[in-house]
Amino acid sequence: MSSKIVKLTQLYSPKKDPMRLALFMSGSGSNVRKILDTYIEQRSKRDVSFEPVFLFTDDRGSNALRIQGEYKRKEINIPLVYTPIRDYYNHKGCSTLSDMDVRAEYDAVQCRTLQMFSVDAVALAGYGWVVTPEICDHFVTVNVHPADLRVLGRDGKPKYRGLGWIPSAKAILAGENKVCTTVHLVTPQLDCGDLMGVSKPQRVPKEILDLDDRAAALGDSEVITQIKSFMKENEGSPDLEAITAKRFPLYAYARDCQEWLKVNGDWVVFPKVIDALARGNYAKDGKGNLYFDGVPIPDGFQFS
Numbered sequence: 001m002s003s004k005i006v007k008l009t010q011l012y013s014p015k016k017d018p019m020r021l022a023l024f025m026s027g028s029g030s031n032v033r034k035i036l037d038t039y040i041e042q043r044s045k046r047d048v049s050f051e052p053v054f055l056f057t058d059d060r061g062s063n064a065l066r067i068q069g070e071y072k073r074k075e076i077n078i079p080l081v082y083t084p085i086r087d088y089y090n091h092k093g094c095s096t097l098s099d100m101d102v103r104a105e106y107d108a109v110q111c112r113t114l115q116m117f118s119v120d121a122v123a124l125a126g127y128g129w130v131v132t133p134e135i136c137d138h139f140v141t142v143n144v145h146p147a148d149l150r151v152l153g154r155d156g157k158p159k160y161r162g163l164g165w166i167p168s169a170k171a172i173l174a175g176e177n178k179v180c181t182t183v184h185l186v187t188p189q190l191d192c193g194d195l196m197g198v199s200k201p202q203r204v205p206k207e208i209l210d211l212d213d214r215a216a217a218l219g220d221s222e223v224i225t226q227i228k229s230f231m232k233e234n235e236g237s238p239d240l241e242a243i244t245a246k247r248f249p250l251y252a253y254a255r256d257c258q259e260w261l262k263v264n265g266d267w268v269v270f271p272k273v274i275d276a277l278a279r280g281n282y283a284k285d286g287k288g289n290l291y292f293d294g295v296p297i298p299d300g301f302q303f304s
Contacts, residue, residue: 008283008291011140011185012120018051019278020120022139023078025055026128029063031144031266035125036071036078038271049278052078053117056110058085058129081113085129100132107134114139122186123274128163130190141186142196142277144270146261147171149182149191150198150299161191168261169224169254175214177204179257181265182300183273185290194290195300196282197273199265208253218250227251269303276301 025032042048057064068080092102111134124143147160147167160167178201185193211217227248245252283291292301
């Protein structure tokens with residue numbers, strides 16, 4: 001009895017030249033640095049699978065310009081593209097950045113840049129905004145997320161969605177004793193794309209583990225909304241993070257957990273996923289199921 005042959009289509013089919021990668025960032029750019037360091041290491045070994053072709057940022061306060069200069073000294077001449085998202089929304093007469101019609105117009109501008117650079121894939125490396133189909137339907141787009149997206153909530157969607165410190169805060173309040181980083185394909189729905197890679201599980205710091213009742217000690221899920229409101233009301237205040245951490249212990253724990261997981265999760269698994277994508281390891285079947293080297297990975301590939 002013969003088994004049925006499943007026809008697979010690679011997410012990216014390797015070419016003679018390395019996969020052309022665009023890097024999107026909004027803040028510190030630590031994940032961008034790790035990807036660029038991986039490229040430098042590959043180049044030194046003459047085994048290059050991908051090439052960073054431009055760096056994009058939406059925020060003038062990000063480290064993008066600093067990173068560009070830093071890596072130019074390392075003989076990586078990566079162009080920097082800057083389109084301030086807040087200015088774009090203001091120009092459109094929108095006071096809120098949640099208008100997704102304007103977001104689609106904004107993304108269409110970046111899409112033209114991606115086409116101009118003949119980009120094959122996009123890495124959201126600490127990019128602070130949901131992208132629309134203008135980008136993710138036209139380019140293989142991957143995102144690194146500082147939480148375990150395999151854990152689902154009652155609505156069937158990933159329980160620890162969100163940006164920045166929020167996923168860590170949700171995991172802490174839920175009583176998780178271990179956390180991990182996940183890398184996923186990007187869709188217009190926040191953190192809901194197919195899982196590509198998962199880092200090794202990491203123990204939650206001891207000071208959090210020692211809290212007998214985290215909900216009682218740190219507050220229920222509503223405290224996350226309170227923290228977000230407090231930070232928005234005091235935006236621009238000096239030492240805002242320190243003030244918030246003193247007022248809301250959950251925020252302090254979540255930020256520490258996020259930074260610690262970044263080192264042990266994000267910086268490890270994200271470059272590996274990008275390299276595997278560039279080498280053609282990922283594919284989908286006719287039903288949209290994701291595979292790694294011909295093996296189904298409904299929960300992502302576990303990287304060591």
